[in-house]
Amino acid sequence: EQRELGRLRSKPTRTRDGVDVTLLANAESHEDVASAHAMGAHGLGLYRTEFLFLQRNELPTEEEQFQIYRDTVLGMSGRPVTIRTLDLGADKADRTGLALTSEENPALGLRGVRLSLAHPKVADAQLRAILRASGYGPVRVLVPMVSAREEILAVKRRMSRLAVALRAEGHAVAEQTPLGAMIEVPAAAIALETLIDQVDFLSIGTNDLVQYLLAADRNNEAVGALYSPLHPAVLRLLAQVIQTAQAHATPVAVCGEIAGDPQMVPLLLALGLTEFSLHPATLLEVRRTIRDSDLRMLRQRGKKLLQARDRRGIERWIRESAPA
Ligand code: PEP
Numbered sequence: 261e262q263r264e265l266g267r268l269r270s271k272p273t274r275t276r277d278g279v280d281v282t283l284l285a286n287a288e289s290h291e292d293v294a295s296a297h298a299m300g301a302h303g304l305g306l307y308r309t310e311f312l313f314l315q316r317n318e319l320p321t322e323e324e325q326f327q328i329y330r331d332t333v334l335g336m337s338g339r340p341v342t343i344r345t346l347d348l349g350a351d352k353a354d355r356t357g358l359a360l361t362s363e364e365n366p367a368l369g370l371r372g373v374r375l376s377l378a379h380p381k382v383a384d385a386q387l388r389a390i391l392r393a394s395g396y397g398p399v400r401v402l403v404p405m406v407s408a409r410e411e412i413l414a415v416k417r418r419m420s421r422l423a424v425a426l427r428a429e430g431h432a433v434a435e436q437t438p439l440g441a442m443i444e445v446p447a448a449a450i451a452l453e454t455l456i457d458q459v460d461f462l463s464i465g466t467n468d469l470v471q472y473l474l475a476a477d478r479n480n481e482a483v484g485a486l487y488s489p490l491h492p493a494v495l496r497l498l499a500q501v502i503q504t505a506q507a508h509a510t511p512v513a514v515c516g517e518i519a520g521d522p523q524m525v526p527l528l529l530a531l532g533l534t535e536f537s538l539h540p541a542t543l544l545e546v547r548r549t550i551r552d553s554d555l556r557m558l559r560q561r562g563k564k565l566l567q568a569r570d571r572r573g574i575e576r577w578i579r580e581s582a583p584a
């Protein structure tokens with residue numbers, strides 16, 4: 261079985277009825293990048309940068325970040341690399357003094373893009389490092405915790421200003437660096453129409469979207485049974501985001517943990533998803549499930565999925581839709 265899976269490294273990610281699906285990888289270390297490349301990921305869909313700020317007392321410099329981002333880009337040999345800007349907060353606190361260490365509601369506090377915009381020098385050092393890496397291969401920038409159009413506009417303005425300055429300094433910077441938003445705050449998902457014209461792509465962060473939508477802390481075991489993507493509200497919102505993105509011809513991926521769960525593959529395909537971003541560890545299993553799936557049949561069954569009224573109904577749909 262391992263050998264059979266291994267053969268899928270170089271096989272296309274195509275459904276039984278001939279539709280190509282994009283499989284991107286989530287990575288947060290050199291090892292993840294190497295493994296993403298080896299498993300035949302089409303690129304990196306989520307390169308988390310928090311690790312550069314954790315377990316140390318000083319902020320990483322622009323130069324240090326640049327070298328790591330450049331090596332990541334080179335490590336993917338021409339496949340696109342999606343670098344997420346810093347997503348620290350009191351819930352993922354660092355020791356450099358950047359993130360607040362105690363907030364009453366850290367998940368609702370100064371985290372993600374809010375933290376970056378509150379520390380323009382830190383944000384600029386990271387964006388400069390990313391833009392410099394774009395001279396070495398295709399790079400995209402992904403912004404976490406977006407709740408409104410203004411945040412995208414603020415990042416976009418900084419990026420264009422920095423690109424001009426970098427070129428004046430003699431650095432090679434890609435002509436265009438696509439900018440994307442994580443859709444993980446319900447406000448951004450519900451009002452997607454209000455900001456979609458400002459982004460080049462979207463990535464749905466279901467880990468946080470589920471937490472915020474169901475008001476269930478993703479790290480609190482006491483509400484662990486409530487924290488689940490198998491809730492009708494989650495499925496309806498996912499379907500709505502995917503449809504809106506498709507109507508605007510904006511690429512959309514799911515990069516939360518559910519994208520790497522082979523059992524969730526038929527459900528996500530039924531909701532219209534054609535781009536997954538997942539940890540390389542389960543990439544081949546997910547590829548196998550996609551190759552065994554009949555997309556037309558799943559999309560037909562999608563209506564029934566959205567009619568399910570509870571978790572048991574959704575679980576039944578999943579059981580009945582698993583590839584034979
Ligand atoms: C998410 O929220 O789904 C996500 C991918 O980001 P993180 O787990 O880093 O918050």
Ligand code: MG
Nearest residue numbers: 444465467468
């Ligand atoms: Mg998140």
